[in-house]
Amino acid sequence: MSSITQAPSALPAKITTFKPNTNLSLLQISTHLQEAKQIHALMIKTSQINDTYSASRLAEFYSISDNGSLSYAEKILNSVQEPYPFLWNTLIRGNLKNQNPIKALLLYNEMLRKSVEPDHFTFTFVLKACTQLPAPKFGKQVHCHIVKYGLDSRVYIRNKLIHLYAVSGSVKCARKLFDTSTELNIVTWNSMLECYADNGDKESLHQLFDKMPVRDVVSWNTMIAFYVQVEDFKGAMEMFRKMQDNGEDLNRVTLVSALSAVACLGALAQGRWIHLYIDKHRIELDEILGSALVNMYAKCGCIEGAIQAFNETRKKSVDTWNAMISGLAANGESLKASEYFMKMESARVRPNAITFSSVLNACSHGGLVEDGSTFFRKMSDVYGIKPDIVHYGCIIDLFGRAGMFDKAEEMIRTMPMKPDAVIWKALLGACRIHRNLELGEKAGTELIKLAPDDHASYVLLSNIYAMANNWNEVHRVRKTMRGRGIKKPPGCSSIELDGVVHEFVVGDTTHSRNEDIYKMLDEMGEKVELSGYKPKTEQVLLDIEEEDAKQSSLGHHSEKLAVAFGFISTKPKTIIRVVKNLRVCSDCHSVMKLLSKSYERDIIIRDSNRFHHFRNGSCSCKDYW
Structure with missing residues (x-):
């Protein structure tokens, strides 16, 4: 406006x-x-x-x-x-x-x-x-x-009124002003469009957008931002393409919203296109656009691109540094994340609470117990930032992942607030890694009390019981889950090729190249068996007696289907990038390590927790995730 x-x-x-x-x-x-x-x-x-x-x-x-x-x-x-x-x-x-x-x-x-x-x-x-x-x-x-x-009757005053009612959620008042206006300029249309977007009225938003006699960059930005807000990232990118087809110039707001959608989709090729557009049109990377670009590369698993974008950003705000540090942490570069934190201090940029949660997360996933403990003390002693529940969660996760359960439990007892679901989930995850079944059962029970509607709570606890071969308890947890109407979302993995995102679910047979994909799956299975692979059938958390059935279920996990499609659709040596909506299981993790060596391919998988960069038989997480 x-x-x-x-x-x-x-x-x-x-x-x-x-x-x-x-x-x-x-x-x-x-x-x-x-x-x-x-x-x-x-x-x-x-x-x-x-x-x-x-x-x-x-x-x-x-x-x-x-x-x-x-x-x-x-x-x-x-x-x-x-x-x-x-x-x-x-x-x-x-x-x-x-x-x-x-x-x-x-x-x-x-x-x-x-x-x-x-x-x-x-x-x-x-x-x-x-x-x-x-x-x-x-x-x-x-x-x-x-x-x-x-x-x-002054048009610009009515526009301001529409905007005010939109911000306060008074959609009817805004629409009444719009309908009774004798003069509707582009600002009036955009004000009403923003009103619908801010208040989630999707059908009315589209109807108004379609009726607009003229659209400008604000109109298109409103639509793209709405799709990002409701997490319809495919819709956001489709609107982004339509905007270009209509010959509309892209501004900083457009690019930031599009980069957010790309980051969530893991669509690196589209993100690189946006970066090229920025360079071609000589758009300076300010704090906001630079941070969005760093974040996009990091969330697409391309740390080299993130570092390049970070270096190209002339004036770096705390948000830019946070994007870089959290990106390094998520991609298994714990030592680099720690180094960038120190560079940030040298540049005299004051870290905030988000900075510390990012660097503590890096230390947690990298096993940097001493560094993490130092940062945690520094947070309050040097910068006067009072740790909140997120920071305590990170430090408890740090101790738990290192197998230091006494320190983790002591921190839970002495911290100035009651542990929340995040705390118990962190401890439960550590118990899974170190097979601490007794403490894991306690953490899982507390987790379900605090997050009774979260499917992950039940799945994590059933994992613990399955590890102990306690199938009666697995059934009890699953029965409780079903009784409460809670469903675990199906595993879904996506891979982008030539600007098109292909999605797969477990056991998927709907892809146009389905036959070729399953032939490649068979070949992949033979390759990893020759490398000494043995299926981790305990990962199939159902009481299936037949080992063959368990192995079949593991072999058809969505990330394996996505990787198989990547193998048959790209040239040798091409990096395979997959995004998964759930946490990757340990069986798939083991298979991906072997595949990266057998096919001499880098495989990057972004799951719901972090990135796994598989290269030459090993993973960036060092099996510590």
């Missing part, structure tokens, strides 16, 4: 203006507050401050300039015997610029109390303040004032 700048013509006709003089000319070129104060003193000395035009321009400098001072602007306002709307508007606008909408609304109240009649600029700024807070009740009162003063 375009901003409205208050013009000098907004001054009442009764005000006498005089030609630009030396003082006002000097004010225009001032770059420091001290210079403006000297000009202010000259204006007082020459009585020029009594001229309303000169006083207004000085107040405008104090209010709007980056080198201004709102307190001095208020002094001018208070010194004028009968302040006119322009002066009030200037102060209201200045407070908005300084992120103080409450003060802006207080000034508006004072303006009314002093019987100063607001104009259309006043309402434009006041509605913006209501939206920033948001303050829907106050906004409705302002709406009444707008009608009272006969300004409700």
Whole structure:
């Protein structure tokens, strides 16, 4: 929505203006507050401050300039015997610029109390303040004032009102304004579009978008951002392509939203295309776009690309560093994540709570117990950041993964808050790794109490019982799960080839190249058997007596189907990249290590927890995930 700048013509006709003089000319070129104060003193000395035009321009400098001072602007306002709307508007606008909408609304109240009649600029700024807070009740009162003063037909004021009602969730009020508008410009359409997008009304959103007589970049960005918000990432990318087909230029907002969708899909080829577009159009990587690009590469398992994007980002904010550190952590580069944290400190960028959760996560998955303990202490001792439940979860996970269960349990007992589901899930995962069945049962029971609707709670506990061959308890957990109507989502893996994302579920037979895929699966099975592979049938967490049936189920896991399709669809040595919605099982993990060596291929799998980079028979997680 375009901003409205208050013009000098907004001054009442009764005000006498005089030609630009030396003082006002000097004010225009001032770059420091001290210079403006000297000009202010000259204006007082020459009585020029009594001229309303000169006083207004000085107040405008104090209010709007980056080198201004709102307190001095208020002094001018208070010194004028009968302040006119322009002066009030200037102060209201200045407070908005300084992120103080409450003060802006207080000034508006004072303006009314002093019987100063607001104009259309006043309402434009006041509605913006209501939206920033948001303050829907106050906004409705302002709406009444707008009608009272006969300004409700002004298109840009109606647009601001629609936006306000959208932010406050009053869709009906927004639609009523839209339907009764005599003039609908592109901003009006976009305001209503954003209203539907913000409030999740998908059908109405599409209907309105289809009816739009003209669309601009804001229209398309609203649609793409909506799809990202509701996690329909394929829909977001389809809208992104349609936007290009319609010849619309892409701006930073477009690219950030598209990169978010690409990151979640793991569609690296599309992400690289966006990077090339940024380079081709010489779009500078600012803090937001640079962070989005780093995040995209990291979530697609391409750390080299993430580092390149990080280095290309000139001004790095804490978010940029966080994206890099968390990306390294998720991709098994724990030592590098620790190194980047220290580089961040050297660059004098102050870490925040997210930074510490990222670096602690890196230490946890890398077995860096000493480093993790140091970072945890440093968090509060050096930076004064109080650890929250997430940080305690990371440090408990750190101790648990290292098999230091005494320290993990001690941390749970002594931390200043009750353990939540994340804490127990971390401990349960560590118990699975180290086969600590007794503590695992306790953690799993507590987990189900805290997260009774989370399918993962039941699956993890049934894992523990299955490891102990306690099938009665496996059945009991599964029965409880079914009785509560909780279903485990089917495993789904996707692989992108030539810009197209192919999806597979366990035992999938629907792909057009199904016959070739299963032939490759047979070949893969023979290859890994020659390498000494023995199926980990305990991973099939059902009481299936026939070993052949168990092996068949393992062999048709979705990630194996995706890899098989990748093998038959790409040239030798091509990296295979797969995204899975669930955690990869240990059997598939073992198979992928062997396949990477047998076929001399790098295989990268992103599961629900982290990345696994399989190369020459080993994994980046060092079997520690």
